[in-house]
Amino acid sequence: MATSPPNPPKTMDFYDIAMNPPAAVNPWKSRLALNFKKVPYKTTWVPVPEIGTVRRALGVPACRRLADGSDFYTLPVLADPNTGSAVGDSFDIAAYLQATYPDSGAGDLFPPLPPQQQQLEYTYDQDLPTWAPPLTPPREDGRHAEYARFNMHVDRAFSAHVGLMGSFLGLDSQASRDALLRRAGAKSWDDLEVKGEAREKMVESLRGTLGGLARLFETDSTGPFILGQKASYADLVVGGWVCMMRGTLPEEEWREVVSWHGGTFGRLFDALQQFAEVK
Numbered sequence: 001m002a003t004s005p006p007n008p009p010k011t012m013d014f015y016d017i018a019m020n021p022p023a024a025v026n027p028w029k030s031r032l033a034l035n036f037k038k039v040p041y042k043t044t045w046v047p048v049p050e051i052g053t054v055r056r057a058l059g060v061p062a063c064r065r066l067a068d069g070s071d072f073y074t075l076p077v078l079a080d081p082n083t084g085s086a087v088g089d090s091f092d093i094a095a096y097l098q099a100t101y102p103d104s105g106a107g108d109l110f111p112p113l114p115p116q117q118q119q120l121e122y123t124y125d126q127d128l129p130t131w132a133p134p135l136t137p138p139r140e141d142g143r144h145a146e147y148a149r150f151n152m153h154v155d156r157a158f159s160a161h162v163g164l165m166g167s168f169l170g171l172d173s174q175a176s177r178d179a180l181l182r183r184a185g186a187k188s189w190d191d192l193e194v195k196g197e198a199r200e201k202m203v204e205s206l207r208g209t210l211g212g213l214a215r216l217f218e219t220d221s222t223g224p225f226i227l228g229q230k231a232s233y234a235d236l237v238v239g240g241w242v243c244m245m246r247g248t249l250p251e252e253e254w255r256e257v258v259s260w261h262g263g264t265f266g267r268l269f270d271a272l273q274q275f276a277e278v279k
């Protein structure tokens with residue numbers, strides 16, 4: 001039997017990667033979901049080399065694997081003292097919040113999406129960067145299945161362009177940067193940056209890729225969300241990536257991104273500021 005949380009709930013512990021500004025996409029999805037649900041939480045900022053230790057201490061196994069099959073320890077993690085649960089995947093965190101705090105804050109994170117969502121064709125004309133570990137496969141438990149599929153496609157589409165962002169992460173320390181470099185097999189932070197013509201091509205590819213997604217936001221012209229005025233976890237998934245772009249892309253490129261496709265992603269970013277407080 002699941003334990004019912006007390007009302008009001010006790011403060012939860014949310015674990016994000018130590019960096020300034022916060023720009024890790026999956027923690028952003030969870031921060032937006034926590035603020036959407038208006039539940040009390042505080043953030044612990046974890047340096048990259050300590051993520052494995054933190055997860056193990058909380059009894060949360062790795063949810064992502066490196067290409068060689070070994071554990072890849074990631075954040076976010078949410079530990080909830082109200083139920084004794086610790087959840088270590090952004091999609092699971094959203095599903096957990098919805099199941100445990102169904103009516104809290106802005107309400108349902110997973111209302112039915114428009115049928116157009118199922119017809120969206122996702123084409124990827126870019127491979128993932130060689131240094132990016134494989135993405136977490138979609139879950140098979142059928143929970144919020146249309147959202148799980150959407151999350152997977154959006155992650156795949158943006159991850160192919162994460163080369164534009166990775167080298168601009170404001171990680172807290174050299175030790176954190178070195179941990180990423182070791183995994184990437186790169187010698188210096190500078191080697192990670194996609195530059196010149198390759199960068200221009202990747203920016204153009206991102207613009208093209210976001211076209212299909214932008215059309216989904218036009219389904220309900222009352223915008224700025226996919227369901228018009230009502231935000232859902234699908235907006236927070238895209239919003240996580242938009243927040244990552246805001247926290248990493250050079251200013252000029254950010255201004256380009258928010259102007260693409262009739263300003264859809266700029267409007268989404270602005271509308272999500274109500275859920276973007278960093279606590």
Ligand SMILES: N[C@@H](CCC(=O)N[C@@H](CS)C(=O)NCC(=O)O)C(=O)O
Nearest residue numbers: 024025026074075076089090091136
């Ligand atoms: N499927 C997981 C993936 C989490 C993930 O990949 N997190 C990244 C940050 S967005 C991470 O912790 N990376 C650690 C590292 O690069 O060392 C989720 O949705 O939470």
